[in-house]
Amino acid sequence: MRTPTAMIVGLVLCPCGLLLTLTGTLTPSWRQVSLLPDQPADLVLEQGIWDMCREQQSSHERRCGQADELGYFAQVPVRVAQGLMPTSLVLTLLGLVVAALGVRCWRKEPRHLLAGVAGLVLLLSGLLSLVPASWYTHELWALPAPARSTLVVGYSLVLNYLGSCLEILGGLALTLSFHHCCKERRAPKLSPSAVLEAGPCSPPGAYRNPWDVLEDERDGQHWRSTLPCDSDL
Secondary structure, X not given: OOOOHHHHHHHHHHHHHHHHHHHHHHOOOOEEEEOOOOOOOOEXXXXXXXXXXXXXXXXXXXXXXXXXXXXXXXXXXXXXXXHHHHHHHHHHHHHHHHHHHHOOOOOOOOOHHHHHHHHHHHHHHXXXXXXXXXXXXXXXXXXXXXXXXXXXXXXXXXXXXXXXXXXXXXXXXXXXXXXXXXXXXXXXXXXHHHHHHHOOOOOOOOOOOHHHHHHHHHHOOHHHOOOOOHHHO
């Protein structure tokens, strides 16, 4: 049996989403702060959920591990992201393992129920990564930052949005496997006893054994069957 299209779509989108959310979680560029007072004009401060880096664009000199003087990491959106993003990554890995077992790979028939459960897990992981990204975006300009500085969205936040959407779409595709499970349960199944009682079907007037043929030829009763006999040749 060919692998259903929905399962293939889920197995393609979810690993891509995992890669994007992993990159967005680890890289320190959820927010970029530029035009800092009393600092060079080309100096950019990049803030993530684990680290902060300063980069001078003219010389491409980058220094990470900057001190948190304004209490950025103590803010609720950042703390929530620190808890939900790793949880989402673990759930995504778990969902992919379950999906690989359900989509069969080495079996003739896919396990639709297992693939559907994997879709629910991956859908939940996508939502868990989308919630902190959305909350952080909503509070982007409210988080502590130097006065009179310019705040913009960093590339890490964009990667988290893309990865979350891919995981949600892949999880929804895998949950379509539940429809096949419902069809299998609703389909009527004949018991072996009913099949044996029905017996083999034969058309009316057909000969069942050689003795019927000889008896018809002896009596000259060819009307019992439309099949040819030796005497008709």
